[in-house]
Amino acid sequence: MEETPARREFLVELLKLPCSAALVSVLGPVTDAEASAAKEGAEAVGEHYYGMGIQVDKCIGCGRCVEACKSENDVLREPFYFRTWVERYVVHSDGKVTVDSPNGGIQGFEAPEEERDILRSFFVPKLCNHCDRPPCVQVCPVGATFKSRDGVVLVDADYCIGCRYCIQACPYGARYLDPRTKVADKCTFCYHRITKGLLPACVEACPTQARIFGDLKAMSSPLRRMMRMSSLQVLKPALNTEPKVFYSTLDKEVR
């Protein structure tokens, strides 16, 4: 963080040099999304490193986050396309586990008919984990999917060739091919909102604050507090993707 002004000064000096534009593009390509965010000027790109905390025991499975996400991001309404969804886990007394997510949980969940043999049950909101070591970014043949400097994994829809390798490489099923644009699509942490200092739509809509969004660099923030006060888990840690979506009180049955 301390180095930023010096780096900025260096870049300003560099701009005065002939051919500097080409050099700047070599040093660090500024993406369209980043550029437009910087133009609007609310939040400087690169000063933050975004992440999300999910408190599993607070989720009531109402599906408002799914609805908010679909409305905010113009996600197709058909039940095969989700940037975020909610899963319900029911662990029965005999150890059997049933999982469901009817239409991504957008209309909530119907109560189970027989409750007596249920050992425990809970809801788990899912979304892109914005991995620090994202396998989707690794496999993209043209670099259309990339990790922004503020740690958000994005897709350049004007560059994606629609090969779907990233969809295969994502261990979390967080990506889909939008049949309208024929390019890969996924959660952006509502990049258009967070770069203006707003919260992602799902976080804003959550009635129980099960989702906490924030800057992992900020020392005092609700996200940091949650990370300090809870024991944290991530999904599929053995794959070494280093997710930036952190779960508290996550059950062993969740994959």
Added chain:
Amino acid sequence: MEEHFEKLASILSQVTGFIYPNELEAHWGLLIVIYPYITGLVAGAFILASLEKVFRVKEVEPTYRLALLTALAFLIVAPLPLLAHLGHPERSFEIFLTPHLQSAMAMFGFVYAWYLMVVLLLEIWFEYRADVVGWSRQERGLRKWLHWVFTLGSRDVSPEAVAFDRKAVRTITLIGIPSAFILHGYVGFIFGSIKANPWWSSVLIPIVFLFSAIVSGISLVLLLYYVTSLVRGRAPSMQCLDKLGGFLLYTLILDLSLEVLDFTHRLYESEESIHILSELIYSKLFMSLTIVQLLIGTLGPILVLALVRSSTLPDELRRVAYVIAAMLVQVGIFSTRWNVVIGGQLFSKSLRGLTVYKVEIGGAEGVLVGLAFLILPFLILYALVKILPPWEEARPVEAGVSGMTATK
């Protein structure tokens, strides 16, 4: 788009267990099955061709030029199913212009260009050059013109020049063998390196791909050699067929051993994915894996070839047996590709459920388009054989030109 949604809705009703909601659609369909099938044939045909040049296996000499042309015909078609499958084929050149160097898929352009330009085209050019000079001297009209262009102005057929051609062919073949390994091993790596998918993620996958490629290439050239001999009214060399049959048997056994090793290893390690993968094998893949790939496509031809080689059958019967074995192998290898590509998308990465894949007849990625991509290489091969006849009797009769490969 409505039609697409209806199809997905019908798949949704057939899902068993739990899958992530975005996982309903198998994103890599029939065309992506055809892609490794075709590149496998390219690599296999080339490796067969190299047997004669590098390892001096004299018996398979009649298939050398045919194998080279077969590899070229299939290599020309190899990228087409990929291109047809892209959401934005018009942006595909970005793979060449701005490749993302960490991506295995981005290497496609380089591997393909290297193999096409440096290996196949160059080897074919050196191999045929002296003959083509002879043809262009004897012919008239379009054929003369075509052959004249093929020589690229290099019309020296002195013994020194022909000896240089021979040396060049051998050197290119030496480079070509690892290149063929890279070409198909790379295709295996595209799947084998996906850690998110336990069906694909295996260090053995590129090796299994390679050996199945060699198996498929040998069997295809065997079939083509047999059919073209019949069409030309000539008896195929039994020595050659016996040798090809032998190689086919040994590579099949190697291929099967690798597959069994992979299977045993997974079963013994018994990681968390083992339950869903067992369910996959016993339900969705039972027909295509156990019956078609293993019984019909692998054990069947091994049995036929082993029986033929351990008995003294008359030539006619042996030939028929080889052809049957080679055809079974093709069916088996196609289902191998199917089981890898489609099988890897039928289970959820939540390891809790299975989905289905519905192949369409029409449509951009349907059976008809797939068939077109499988037939196209044979049409190209037909044209190549017309322009560059691979047969011994088609060689020009001029002194000092003929017998370049035959007299070694």
